[in-house]
Amino acid sequence: MSKGSGRILSILAIGLIFLLCIGSGVLIGVISAALKSMPALEDFEYRPIEATRIYDVNNKLISRLYIENRVWVPLSEIPKELQDAVIAVEDWKFRDHHGVDFMGIIRAALVDIREGKIVQGGSTITQQLAKNAFLTHERTWTRKLQELLYAIQLERTYTKDQILELYLNEVYFFPGQAVYGVEAASQGYFGKSVRYLNLPESALLGGILRNAYIYSPTQHPESAKTRRSVVLKRMALLGYISEDEAQSAMEAPLGVIEPRPSKQIAPYFVDYIRDYLVSKYGHETVYKGGLKVYTTLDLRLQNLANQILLSNLPDGGKDSKGLTQPQAAMVVLDTREGYIRAMVGGRGEDEFNRAVMSYRQPGSAFKPFVYTAALQAGYTPATILDDSPVEYVIPGQAEPWAPVNNDKKFRGPVTARQALEDSINVPSVKLLDQIGTSNAIKMAKSLGITSLVESGRLNDMNLSLVLGGLTRGVTPLEMATAYAVFANQGIKAEPVAILRVEDANGNVLERNTPKRQVALDEQTAYVVTDMLRGVITRGTGKSANIGRPAAGKTGTTTEYTNAWFVGFTPELVTCIWIGNDVQQKPMIYGGTRIGSGKAAAIWGAYMKEALKDMPVSEFPVPSGVVFSKICTESGMLAGESCPNTTTEVFVEGTEPRQLCYLHTRIQEVDVCAESGQLAGRYCPPDQVERRRYLASNGLRILHDGTIAQGQSIPRVTCQVHTWWTTDSHSARSQESLEPEDSSFSYEDNPN
Numbered sequence: 001m002s003k004g005s006g007r008i009l010s011i012l013a014i015g016l017i018f019l020l021c022i023g024s025g026v027l028i029g030v031i032s033a034a035l036k037s038m039p040a041l042e043d044f045e046y047r048p049i050e051a052t053r054i055y056d057v058n059n060k061l062i063s064r065l066y067i068e069n070r071v072w073v074p075l076s077e078i079p080k081e082l083q084d085a086v087i088a089v090e091d092w093k094f095r096d097h098h099g100v101d102f103m104g105i106i107r108a109a110l111v112d113i114r115e116g117k118i119v120q121g122g123s124t125i126t127q128q129l130a131k132n133a134f135l136t137h138e139r140t141w142t143r144k145l146q147e148l149l150y151a152i153q154l155e156r157t158y159t160k161d162q163i164l165e166l167y168l169n170e171v172y173f174f175p176g177q178a179v180y181g182v183e184a185a186s187q188g189y190f191g192k193s194v195r196y197l198n199l200p201e202s203a204l205l206g207g208i209l210r211n212a213y214i215y216s217p218t219q220h221p222e223s224a225k226t227r228r229s230v231v232l233k234r235m236a237l238l239g240y241i242s243e244d245e246a247q248s249a250m251e252a253p254l255g256v257i258e259p260r261p262s263k264q265i266a267p268y269f270v271d272y273i274r275d276y277l278v279s280k281y282g283h284e285t286v287y288k289g290g291l292k293v294y295t296t297l298d299l300r301l302q303n304l305a306n307q308i309l310l311s312n313l314p315d316g317g318k319d320s321k322g323l324t325q326p327q328a329a330m331v332v333l334d335t336r337e338g339y340i341r342a343m344v345g346g347r348g349e350d351e352f353n354r355a356v357m358s359y360r361q362p363g364s365a366f367k368p369f370v371y372t373a374a375l376q377a378g379y380t381p382a383t384i385l386d387d388s389p390v391e392y393v394i395p396g397q398a399e400p401w402a403p404v405n406n407d408k409k410f411r412g413p414v415t416a417r418q419a420l421e422d423s424i425n426v427p428s429v430k431l432l433d434q435i436g437t438s439n440a441i442k443m444a445k446s447l448g449i450t451s452l453v454e455s456g457r458l459n460d461m462n463l464s465l466v467l468g469g470l471t472r473g474v475t476p477l478e479m480a481t482a483y484a485v486f487a488n489q490g491i492k493a494e495p496v497a498i499l500r501v502e503d504a505n506g507n508v509l510e511r512n513t514p515k516r517q518v519a520l521d522e523q524t525a526y527v528v529t530d531m532l533r534g535v536i537t538r539g540t541g542k543s544a545n546i547g548r549p550a551a552g553k554t555g556t557t558t559e560y561t562n563a564w565f566v567g568f569t570p571e572l573v574t575c576i577w578i579g580n581d582v583q584q585k586p587m588i589y590g591g592t593r594i595g596s597g598k599a600a601a602i603w604g605a606y607m608k609e610a611l612k613d614m615p616v617s618e619f620p621v622p623s624g625v626v627f628s629k630i631c632t633e634s635g636m637l638a639g640e641s642c643p644n645t646t647t648e649v650f651v652e653g654t655e656p657r658q659l660c661y662l663h664t665r666i667q668e669v670d671v672c673a674e675s676g677q678l679a680g681r682y683c684p685p686d687q688v689e690r691r692r693y694l695a696s697n698g699l700r701i702l703h704d705g706t707i708a709q710g711q712s713i714p715r716v717t718c719q720v721h722t723w724w725t726t727d728s729h730s731a732r733s734q735e736s737l738e739p740e741d742s743s744f745s746y747e748d749n750p751n
């Protein structure tokens, strides 16, 4: 070894020692910090278990969260094969280590460092027990360290068999249903006690506990089977069983029974708040801590939702997971406070809550957001849009895009109201093109649509936005939240599910008040509401007519893959979605196509019942809104001769001021500006103006098309400029005192 390399080595050695000193200092610091925030060791004792109770808005019990039928089984009654299966896949060195597998931790730590966060478990059975039983499931370094320290303590206090017994009785098998321990799991999956499990059943149960969602034998039998094979192979590898035993066990059927139907009233809502509670208060507190959770749910409205939604859905048979299709979701919100009054996340009680987790194409139910943005940009319900063929060149696409209407017809000029009420696509696309997609997206976001995609290769910054062709889609809860803004005079209320949480001693842990903010001016909100009322009274949502003030919008996507109705009264906003879990599967059953008409009919049936005891209330008309009689063909102020007129609502200042030019008879008269009288032949030409008057009442129409009240058509010829007042009178004859007929002309312009 050369002198130089010796020097390098000693520098390296000094450096290493230095690093170790710093490292151990840091380690001591971290350990002492972890120790300080650790619960006391006395907490190792099992505390009395008390269920958490969930109440509705009238303090009626909805559900209890507790550890269902946990039956403690001593290790001696747990089959050896199950014990071996768990050890084989979870912690094969369990019998040898002292609670912590340091090599495993180093391996896991390397992965964690590479990923920049804690991803790998590297946990022994003892550590998992420590974590499940005593700590929350946060993934932080402090928690990880506490888990190690607890694990070492556990190993010093208990024997290996005691630890395994605790673990198997504590382990969390059914995350959704709060069932703990091997006995409860065995009863749940196989309908028999854990004592009677055979090898394939033991291997299945041992494999599931890593992830009860992914490996669920009832919901994902294929992955459960694969997992069981992994367990069996590993058991054979470790010598617990022979290769032959493993092979024949792999071929055995799963043998699981149908999951027991529970009699939950609001399973998806309970899941929804349970997930929140667990993330905030930890698993232990929620399942054993005896919390009282007061929610916004109204059991009457919830029961009604279950009953009306589920009894009106078509039966498309069961899918491969045993779930009836098509699926559906429903959200009912109090419009003022955003309180969730009812939530149905599907037809069964599965883990997938379609009311909040399912992102689907909204179709035309998205249109109101675009029309709202247009109203804010100065458009009105009376604005004339052009329903005629159009093509848009799409960058990167060979063919231009030519949007079509559902009935494949073009109507020519239509009012914005008609385009929205009848859900006409082409003028809606043109409207979006005029106001710009970024304005529409901005509006949708401020109303509460959070899932829009604004950048990236696939995004929502294009004209198909108005037809609800979204990159990601929207959830029923998002749609209900956004529509509630219209019903709530422009105020957006965040959805609230929990009013108050109390601990077992009645101390208030949290209290929620409505989170409200202005998202839209109340005038625009009113005008949109009024247009959406027309959808129900005249347009595509007639099946949702409930005989009281209500507004809403339909949405059906291509090939009947999604059917929506989102609607509201002054009291409640309700969103209904129907669709297959397989997104592209059309809903055509026995020749019947399921579209938004079905959703609208269910909405109507529900709202009628839900509101039957509430007095009928009107949408309040805010100040700053005006009503004008307009011509529906021109969108302008109605004249006497307009064939089709209607009283339209406007944000003050946007109402039309010009008289319908299509149907109004106008009289044009030459007037002397100086006298305001009929121009005579002696008026100087630069004083003579051609003025326009309404034929019906003789009022003057100004240049901007507005009517000048008090300026009537003159009847007398100018008395300022006469033959005797002009210098040139000698050139004129006295006969010309009469007005000239030629100065009158009728402009009759029917269309």
Ligand SMILES: [Zn+2]
Pocket: 631, 632, 633, 634, 638, 639, 641, 642, 643, 660, 661, 662, 663, 664
């Ligand atoms: Zn007209």
Ligand SMILES: [Zn+2]
Pocket: 672, 673, 674, 675, 679, 680, 682, 683, 684, 687, 718, 719, 720, 721
């Ligand atoms: Zn004159």
